[in-house]
Amino acid sequence: MSLPQNDPIDLSEIINLFDVERLAVGNMTEMAYEYVASGAADEFSLRWNRQALDAIKLNTRVLVDVGEIDTRTSLLGLDLPYPILIAPTAYHKIMHPAGELATAQGASTASAVYVVSSFTTTPLSEIARVATQPLWFQLYVRDDRELTRALIQEAEAQGCRALCVTVDTPVAGVRNRQQRVDFAMPDGVSTPHMADAFALTKSLTWKDIEWLQSFVKIPILLKGILNPDDADLAVQAGVSGIIVSNHGGRNLDTVPATIEVLPRIAETVNKRVPILMDGGIRRGTDVVKAIALGADAVLVGKPICFGLACGGAAGVSKVLTILRTELELAMALTGKATISSIDQSVIWQ
Ligand SMILES: Cc1cc2nc3c(=O)[nH]c(=O)nc-3n(C[C@H](O)[C@H](O)[C@H](O)COP(=O)(O)O)c2cc1C
Numbered sequence: 001m002s003l004p005q006n007d008p009i010d011l012s013e014i015i016n017l018f019d020v021e022r023l024a025v026g027n028m029t030e031m032a033y034e035y036v037a038s039g040a041a042d043e044f045s046l047r048w049n050r051q052a053l054d055a056i057k058l059n060t061r062v063l064v065d066v067g068e069i070d071t072r073t074s075l076l077g078l079d080l081p082y083p084i085l086i087a088p089t090a091y092h093k094i095m096h097p098a099g100e101l102a103t104a105q106g107a108s109t110a111s112a113v114y115v116v117s118s119f120t121t122t123p124l125s126e127i128a129r130v131a132t133q134p135l136w137f138q139l140y141v142r143d144d145r146e147l148t149r150a151l152i153q154e155a156e157a158q159g160c161r162a163l164c165v166t167v168d169t170p171v172a173g174v175r176n177r178q179q180r181v182d183f184a185m186p187d188g189v190s191t192p193h194m195a196d197a198f199a200l201t202k203s204l205t206w207k208d209i210e211w212l213q214s215f216v217k218i219p220i221l222l223k224g225i226l227n228p229d230d231a232d233l234a235v236q237a238g239v240s241g242i243i244v245s246n247h248g249g250r251n252l253d254t255v256p257a258t259i260e261v262l263p264r265i266a267e268t269v270n271k272r273v274p275i276l277m278d279g280g281i282r283r284g285t286d287v288v289k290a291i292a293l294g295a296d297a298v299l300v301g302k303p304i305c306f307g308l309a310c311g312g313a314a315g316v317s318k319v320l321t322i323l324r325t326e327l328e329l330a331m332a333l334t335g336k337a338t339i340s341s342i343d344q345s346v347i348w349q
């Protein structure tokens, strides 16, 4: 497989987050596109993430003063200008030669937190050097727990502000589209912090979460919670936050859409810890829906990868800026001027 030959795309053609995928298709290797776009098996969960968001109707209030829309929020000690983060995604150099450096620069321009994947193709120290906004680190626990500890210590040393421990991937899902294109790393691209995708441990349990808590100094979030019982155990275990995620439909096919499970998890968690959610967030109205149904913030995965492929750092910041602007419009049009005022009343029942 060759490295991507990204031709500059006129970013003014990107009006919304669906455009960015359409434009990226012709600007990535087939292998990279299939890696990013695909879901597991028959892709039911991948589609349901979108369909379930689309099926939710909004309930508006009029004659509310929306002259000042305030999207600010605070999350685990950080003041965020708006509640949208970059989800951890692997292998950015297969999408654009500037890889994770461009992602970090795009996130910084758009004032967003970037959650760096364990499978970054750029060393964390180099990413930290260019980032001017907070970085979080996504952890895949390896069989070798001492290497895992060293990786966390590196993330802390590089100033990462939180650790998202991915708990939904003891194995990767049935990735037929990746199999069909014989997905492999191109020559010259490597993952400096992870040996390979087979390094993931299959034996991660609540005991390991306890072990992590014994030495990790930054807040720990568990990424990939779908069952309210697990959410309850996570809170009881003392983690700082949870991320409701079905891994973008890439792992176990036919699990429900994340927006569908979110209200049940929010009910169980009952504001004891912050809840983040990802999966299919493409519109400002999706962000409003997620917040109304219990999320404190959302993350976006695939559109960031496509933005990166279309225009490097500028493509990444464009995706974030579009979503942020749409969020502001959706808040104005639903009559909700602040994030904290977005509640279930904006959902048409
Ligand atoms: C190309 C790609 C790579 C991913 N790599 C990782 C990863 O390394 N670690 C992880 O926890 N999640 C990973 N994910 C899952 C995302 O963090 C996130 O849960 C999902 O993409 C959100 O859904 P969305 O793409 O519909 O926004 C990846 C997703 C994609 C699309």
Ligand SMILES: CC(C)CC(=O)C(=O)O
Residues within 6 Å of the ligand: 090, 119, 169, 172, 197, 247, 250
């Ligand atoms: C190396 C993979 C397990 C990274 C990942 O999480 C994904 O492709 O969804």
